[in-house]
Amino acid sequence: xxxxxxxxxxxxGGVGKTTTTANLGATLAKRGHRVILIDADIGLRxxxxxxxxxxxxxxxxxxxxEGRCQLRQALIKDKRxxxxxxxxxxxxxxxxxAITEAQFANIVEQAAAIADYVFIDCPAGIEAGFRNAIAGxxxxxxxxxxxxxxxxxxxxxxxxxxxxxIPIRLIVNRLRPEMVRSGDMLSVEDVCEIxxxxxxxxxxxxxxxxxxxxxxxxxxxxxxxKLRVVYEKIARRLEGELVPFTNFDNQGFFGRLLGVLKxx
Amino acid sequence: xxxVQPEPVPVAEKAKRxxxxxxxxxxGGVGKTTTTANLGHALAARxxxxxLIDADVGLRxxxxxxxxxSRVKHNLLDVLDGTVELDDxxxxxxxxxxxxxxxxxxTREKDEVDTEKMKALVERMRESYDYVIIDCPAGIEGGFKNAVAGxxxxxxxxxxxxxxxxxxxxxxxxxxxxFRPQLIVNRLRPALVKKGKMLSVEDVNAIxxxPLLGVIADxxxxxxxxxxxxxxxxxxxxATAAAxxxxxxxxxxxxxxxxxVEIKETGFFGRLGALFGxAK
Numbered sequence: 400x401x402x403x404x405x406x407x408x409x410x411x412g413g414v415g416k417t418t419t420t421a422n423l424g425a426t427l428a429k430r431g432h433r434v435i436l437i438d439a440d441i442g443l444r445x446x447x448x449x450x451x452x453x454x455x456x457x458x459x460x461x462x463x464x465e466g467r468c469q470l471r472q473a474l475i476k477d478k479r480x481x482x483x484x485x486x487x488x489x490x491x492x493x494x495x496x497a498i499t500e501a502q503f504a505n506i507v508e509q510a511a512a513i514a515d516y517v518f519i520d521c522p523a524g525i526e527a528g529f530r531n532a533i534a535g536x537x538x539x540x541x542x543x544x545x546x547x548x549x550x551x552x553x554x555x556x557x558x559x560x561x562x563x564x565i566p567i568r569l570i571v572n573r574l575r576p577e578m579v580r581s582g583d584m585l586s587v588e589d590v591c592e593i594x595x596x597x598x599x600x601x602x603x604x605x606x607x608x609x610x611x612x613x614x615x616x617x618x619x620x621x622x623x624x625k626l627r628v629v630y631e632k633i634a635r636r637l638e639g640e641l642v643p644f645t646n647f648d649n650q651g652f653f654g655r656l657l658g659v660l661k662x663x
Numbered sequence: 664x665x666x667v668q669p670e671p672v673p674v675a676e677k678a679k680r681x682x683x684x685x686x687x688x689x690x691g692g693v694g695k696t697t698t699t700a701n702l703g704h705a706l707a708a709r710x711x712x713x714x715l716i717d718a719d720v721g722l723r724x725x726x727x728x729x730x731x732x733s734r735v736k737h738n739l740l741d742v743l744d745g746t747v748e749l750d751d752x753x754x755x756x757x758x759x760x761x762x763x764x765x766x767x768x769x770t771r772e773k774d775e776v777d778t779e780k781m782k783a784l785v786e787r788m789r790e791s792y793d794y795v796i797i798d799c800p801a802g803i804e805g806g807f808k809n810a811v812a813g814x815x816x817x818x819x820x821x822x823x824x825x826x827x828x829x830x831x832x833x834x835x836x837x838x839x840x841x842f843r844p845q846l847i848v849n850r851l852r853p854a855l856v857k858k859g860k861m862l863s864v865e866d867v868n869a870i871x872x873x874p875l876l877g878v879i880a881d882x883x884x885x886x887x888x889x890x891x892x893x894x895x896x897x898x899x900x901x902a903t904a905a906a907x908x909x910x911x912x913x914x915x916x917x918x919x920x921x922x923x924v925e926i927k928e929t930g931f932f933g934r935l936g937a938l939f940g941x942a943k
Contacts, residue, residue: 411691412693443829445829445830494803523692524773524800526772526805527805546890548889551727555722583890609860
C-alpha cells in the first residue's frame with residue numbers, strides 16, 4: 400500500500416498551516432483512514448502542541464533520518480483516534496539543515512507505506528525547510544488568508560511547487576464574510592482568480608480556533624464546533640467527492656489589492 | 664605587544680550612529696511586518712530619521728503594508744551586490760519623508776544574502792539614520808541569521824497563543840544576551856482573555872520574562888490598513904495608533920508606561936471580587 404503524500408504549505412507564516420494539518424488529518428482519521436502527520440518545522444515545532452501530544456515526544460524526525468530509531472518508534476499515536484492518527488514530531492533543538500531532502504523524502508515514503516494519508520506540515524518561508532517538506536510530496540495544499548501579503552506569498556510558493564508538476568489545491572483560511580461584504584477583504588473568487596489553483600476549502604475566521612489549538616483539541620472531536628463540518632467537507636473533497644461550496648461572500652472587489660497582485 | 668590606539672574622536676565630530684533594531688518572532692503571521700511599518704511611522708512622526716529594511720528576501724511584504732509597492736525599483740540584494748547605490752535603492756515614504764524603505768528582492772533566494780555584507784550595510788545606514796529597523800522573516804533559518812546580523816537590539820512580537828510563545832522563547836534563546844530583547848504582545852482580544860479562552864499578557868510574560876514595550880489589541884482595522892497600505896499609526900486618533908506612538912516613545916527612551924489593553928471588569932460582582940481579592 401502506498402498512501403497519498405500531501406504537503407501543506409503557504410509561504411507566509413501564521414496563516415494556519417499547522418491548524419489545517421492537524422484538523423484535516425484528524426477529520427480523515429475519524430472517517431476511517433490511517434493518517435500520519437509529519438512536522439517539518441525543525442527548530443520551531445508546533446504540531447505536537449496543537450494536538451496536545453507535546454508531553455509524549457520521545458524521538459523526532461531528525462533521529463529517524465539519522466537512523467537512531469525506527470519510524471514506528473518515533474510515531475506518537477493520538478489515542479483519541481484509536482489506531483488511525485499519529486504524528487512524527489520535528490526536532491526542537493536542531494537546525495533545518497540537520498536533514499537532507501533525500502532523507503526527508505525517504506521518511507515520507509516509509510510513512511506512506513503504512514498510511515492512507517501522509518500530511519507534511521511545512522515551515523513558513525521558502526528556504527531549506529520548505530525544500531525538505533516538499534521533497535517527498537506528490538500533492539500540495541496551499542493555505543492562504545484573504546490578505547494581500549498572504550496571497551502574494553502563496554503565489555510565490557505555488558510557482559515553486561508547480562516546478563514539481565504535482566497537483567496543487569487551495570484552502571482559503573480565516574475568511575471574514577462581513578469584511579468581504581464591506582469591501583475590506585478579498586473575496587474567495589478574487590483569491591482564486593489571482594492564484595488559479597483548484598479550490599478545496601473555505602474556512603471562516605473563528606475565534607474558537609485559538610482556544611482549541613491552545614488546549615490541543617482537534618475540531619474533529621468537538622461536536623459543537625461550527626468548523627467541524629467545514630473540515631469534513633474538505634476531507635470529502637480530498638477523498639474525491641464533489642461537495643458544493645457554501646457561498647460565504649458576494650462579489651467583493653477591492654481595486655488596489657487586485658492591481659497589486661496581478662502586477663506580481 | 665600593544666597596538667597603537669588611535670586618538671579618541673571628540674564626541675561632537677563623531678558620525679551619527681543610529682540604533683539598529685531587528686523585529687523578530689520565530690513564528691510567522693504574528694505581526695512583524697505590521698509592527699515594523701507602524702513603529703517606523705511612529706518614530707518618524709517624532710522627528711527621527713528612520714530606515715526600514717525588509718529582510719524577507721523572496722517573500723517581501725513591507726512595501727505593500729507601507730503602500731509603496733509600485734515605487735520599488737531596486738532592492739536589498741541590488742545594494743548588497745553593489746549594482747545599485749543605497750541612495751538609489753531606498754524608497755521615500757509618501758506620508759513622511761524622514762521614513763525610507765529598502766525593499767527585499769522578490770525573485771531571489773535568501774541564501775544569496777552575504778551575512779558580512781548585510782552587517783556592513785546596516786552599519787553604514789546607521790551613519791545616516793537615527794533608526795535602522797530590520798523586518799525579519801519567519802523561521803530561524805538563514806534569513807533570520809542575516810536579519811539579526813547587523814542589529815544590536817531586538818523587539819520580539821508575540822501573539823497570546825501557546826505556539827507563538829513557544830517559538831518566541833526559542834528565538835530569544837537563539838538571540839542570546841547581546842540583543843536585550845523587548846516584547847510586544849500583539850493581537851490581544853480582551854473579551855477572549857476575560858472568558859479564559861486566550862492567554863493574558865501576564866501568562867505570556869510568565870514564560871518569556873522580557874521587558875514589555877506594549878500590548879496591541881486585535882482589531883479588523885489592522886487588516887484594512889494593511890490592505891490599503893496606510894499603517895494605523897498614521898491616524899490621528901484611536902487606541903491602537905496611540906499605543907504604537909507610546910511604544911515609539913518608550914523605544915526613544917521616554918519614561919512612559921507600556922501601553923496596555925484593558926480587560927474590562929465583569930460588572931458589579933467582578934468588582935466586588937476584586938475588592939475582596941485585594942483585601943486578602
